[in-house]
Amino acid sequence: MTANPTSARYSWGGDEHIFVELAESMSLQANFRAMAITTSLREQRPDGILEICPANASYQVRYDPDDIAPQVLLNQLQEIEKQVGDAADFSLSTRIVEIPVLYQDPWTTETLLRFRDRHQDPDATDIEYAARINGFSSTEEFIAAHSNSPWFTSMVGFVAGLPFMFQMVPQEQQLIVPKYLRPRTDTPKQTVGHGGCFGCIYSVRGAGGYQMFGVTPAPIYDPDQSMPDFEDFLVFFRPGDIVKFTPIDRDQYDANIKQVEAGTYRIRSRPFDFRLDPFLNDPEGFNARMLEVLRAD
Amino acid sequence: MPIEVHKPGLSTTVQDAGRNGYYDVGIPPSGALDQYSLAAANHLVGNAPHAAALECVYMGPEIGFTEPATIAVTGADIPPRLNGEERPLWESFPVAAGDVLDFGFAKAGARAYIAVAGGIDTPVMLGSRSTYKLGGLGRPLAAGDVLPIGKHSGDFAGRVVPEELRPALSKEVEIRVVMGLYDHVLAPEGRKNFLGSIWTLTPVADRVGFRYKGSELELIERTPPFGAGQDPSNIVDAPYPIGSIQIPGGVEPIILHRDAVSGGGYMMVATVISGDLDVVAQSAPNTRTRFVEISLDEAMAARRDYRQRSQRVADLFA
Numbered sequence: 001m002t003a004n005p006t007s008a009r010y011s012w013g014g015d016e017h018i019f020v021e022l023a024e025s026m027s028l029q030a031n032f033r034a035m036a037i038t039t040s041l042r043e044q045r046p047d048g049i050l051e052i053c054p055a056n057a058s059y060q061v062r063y064d065p066d067d068i069a070p071q072v073l074l075n076q077l078q079e080i081e082k083q084v085g086d087a088a089d090f091s092l093s094t095r096i097v098e099i100p101v102l103y104q105d106p107w108t109t110e111t112l113l114r115f116r117d118r119h120q121d122p123d124a125t126d127i128e129y130a131a132r133i134n135g136f137s138s139t140e141e142f143i144a145a146h147s148n149s150p151w152f153t154s155m156v157g158f159v160a161g162l163p164f165m166f167q168m169v170p171q172e173q174q175l176i177v178p179k180y181l182r183p184r185t186d187t188p189k190q191t192v193g194h195g196g197c198f199g200c201i202y203s204v205r206g207a208g209g210y211q212m213f214g215v216t217p218a219p220i221y222d223p224d225q226s227m228p229d230f231e232d233f234l235v236f237f238r239p240g241d242i243v244k245f246t247p248i249d250r251d252q253y254d255a256n257i258k259q260v261e262a263g264t265y266r267i268r269s270r271p272f273d274f275r276l277d278p279f280l281n282d283p284e285g286f287n288a289r290m291l292e293v294l295r296a297d
Numbered sequence: 298m299p300i301e302v303h304k305p306g307l308s309t310t311v312q313d314a315g316r317n318g319y320y321d322v323g324i325p326p327s328g329a330l331d332q333y334s335l336a337a338a339n340h341l342v343g344n345a346p347h348a349a350a351l352e353c354v355y356m357g358p359e360i361g362f363t364e365p366a367t368i369a370v371t372g373a374d375i376p377p378r379l380n381g382e383e384r385p386l387w388e389s390f391p392v393a394a395g396d397v398l399d400f401g402f403a404k405a406g407a408r409a410y411i412a413v414a415g416g417i418d419t420p421v422m423l424g425s426r427s428t429y430k431l432g433g434l435g436r437p438l439a440a441g442d443v444l445p446i447g448k449h450s451g452d453f454a455g456r457v458v459p460e461e462l463r464p465a466l467s468k469e470v471e472i473r474v475v476m477g478l479y480d481h482v483l484a485p486e487g488r489k490n491f492l493g494s495i496w497t498l499t500p501v502a503d504r505v506g507f508r509y510k511g512s513e514l515e516l517i518e519r520t521p522p523f524g525a526g527q528d529p530s531n532i533v534d535a536p537y538p539i540g541s542i543q544i545p546g547g548v549e550p551i552i553l554h555r556d557a558v559s560g561g562g563y564m565m566v567a568t569v570i571s572g573d574l575d576v577v578a579q580s581a582p583n584t585r586t587r588f589v590e591i592s593l594d595e596a597m598a599a600r601r602d603y604r605q606r607s608q609r610v611a612d613l614f615a
Contacts, residue, residue, distance in 0.1 A: 011477035011478050012475050012477050012568070012593050012596075013475070013477065013478060013538030013540075013541060013565075013568040014474070014475050014538060014539075014540050014541075014568030014569060014570050014571060014596060015475070015570050015571050015593070015596040015597060015599075015600050016538075016539070016540075016571050017538035017539070017541075017568065019477070019478055019535075019536070019538060021535070023533075024522040024525075024532075024533070025522040025523040025524060025525075025533065026522070026523055026524025026525070026533045027523075027524075050317045050318070051317060051318065051320040051321060052321060053320055053321040053536040053559065053560075054321065055534065055535050055536045055560055056524070056533050056534050056535065057524070057533045057535070058533070058535045058536065059536065060535075060536040060538060062317075062320065062538070062539070065597060065600065066600075066604075070593060070597070155534060155560060156321065156322045156323055157320075157321070157322065157323035157536070157558075157559035157560040158323055158534075158558050158559060158560055158561055159323050159431050159432065159558060159559075160322065160323045160324050160429075160431065160432035160433075161322055161323055161324075161432075162323055164534060166524075171523070178526065178527055179526060195526070195562075196524055196525065196526045196531075196534075196562070197523070197524045198524070198534065203323075204431065204432065204433065206431065221432075221433075223422075223432060223433040223434055234423075235319075235322045235323075235324070237322070238322070239321070
């Protein structure tokens with residue numbers, strides 16, 4: 001460990017993992033360094049690497065130490081860290097993705113009412129609570145703040161295919177909501193949730209602690225690979241995907257669900273090369289350009 | 298289609314050596330929690346060590362054979378019975394068409410492995426036949442399921458793994474760990490208690506994780522960093538190593554096993570060495586457990602010992 005704030009902290013995770021913390025606090029810069037380092041490692045792909053997992057402000061590598069000695073791999077990771085630096089030169093080939101959201105839908109509302117005893121504010125819904133503590137006078141204003149700016153997929157995981165998303169606005173504008181006091185035992189599939197500074201989409205039904213704001217008709221995990229978006233792989237999201245939430249009404253939701261059932265539904269997405277500096281220098285202009293790319297054609 | 302499931306047991310799943318390469322999108326390795334016992338069961342019936350077998354926990358299934366086969370049961374001491382008559386563990390034996398296999402009560406350990414010559418031949422998903430229940434890749438067996446068996450040839454009945462190559466199944470175990478990750482969040486007293494006290498396995502012990510009861514651990518005074526959450530044990534959501542031990546709120550450590558959630562926001566303080574994940578797998582609730590700190594060099598030496606022991610089983614039947 002050193003005092004240099006851009007220097008990573010390396011730790012052994014037993015005999016098969018190296019865990020690397022790039023920063024203690026969440027930031028797009030830390031996440032972008034994780035992306036750049038793991039992308040470079042994927043390109044080099046030394047023998048014995050089993051898993052390369054970028055995360056929010058950290059990453060880990062699982063390896064077979066019978067094929068690559070721990071110290072050799074550690075040196076290689078430190079070398080890549082040095083080359084990547086602050087990742088200013090790194091261009092990420094990614095996608096802009098549009099996720100339709102029915103906010104305040106009947107299913108998450110029914111679910112949250114069952115778990116009021118685990119919530120900070122039993123008399124409000126999750127979105128009413130989130131709007132209030134973030135200083136909005138109505139849920140409509142909160143929904144606008146949630147859906148007007150894009151989100152950066154900073155990590156995929158917890159369970160299969162679940163994206164963690166970091167809002168692409170200055171830190172003081174980010175929506176911050178605590179997790180439930182105690183986790184729920186149930187969350188509807190495709191719930192759009194929020195905990196701390198992270199948004200997420202629950203890929204499967206199950207336990208969860210994030211506040212629930214709505215639901216998307218878009219499947220994001222398809223273990224049977226029966227839908228067109230999943231022909232190549234059962235998970236939709238990749239780390240680095242840039243997400244735009246679009247509010248929809250119940251009629252649009254029902255129409256989308258019909259398409260899902262007919263096996264014709266597709267998530268709208270466009271390829272995009274993302275660099276950090278142009279975004280940080282002019283977030284609003286950059287976000288407008290990204291939306292043009294998404295809407296083109 | 299030579300295996301019919303009459304009763305599924307508590308949670309019986311198809312497992313092999315697991316899958317690699319998908320943890321970055323939240324799909325864990327899965328596979329047999331006790332990899333040594335899986336490999337041994339496969340060697341007993343002439344299979345490759347990583348072939349798919351059935352993993353059952355605490356309580357075995359009842360299954361019927363519609364064709365002759367050779368089978369072996371290893372792992373926990375859950376005595377197999379063929380047509381009601383007890384059969385030995387760690388030995389391969391033949392079954393005939395119409396035979397029924399079931400199990401007595403578990404006497405020691407937690408997970409038994411039933412291997413069949415030819416291997417369980419369910420579809421390969423992402424390079425493995427292993428069930429990953431949370432992600433809907435396969436599911437635990439249900440009554441009425443029919444399992445295909447792979448092609449095999451040769452007679453492997455009567456093979457035995459000798460006593461000294463069978464794992465000790467104990468209600469008091471030591472689990473070797475490499476400290477690290479976020480162990481700096483433990484106060485010196487908390488670290489001492491983590492390594493010095495006895496932890497009791499709770500009934501919350503499944504393929505995802507094993508939760509232990511014991512003393513509350515002291516954490517350092519700390520304002521969680523931006524994005525981490527409010528609790529002093531919170532971190533910015535990070536990847537969880539397989540075998541990592543997290544301690545939400547400083548109470549009840551959880552060892553993540555091979556169906557792990559791939560990441561989250563609770564500080565991890567140590568990682569169980571890969572070979573000792575087998576010992577965790579065979580821990581039944583109330584097992585008294587001590588976490589023993591070892592260095593990375595010692596972990597590598599333990600890994601070599603584990604490999605040699607596995608090789609000795611393979612060499613028995615080479």
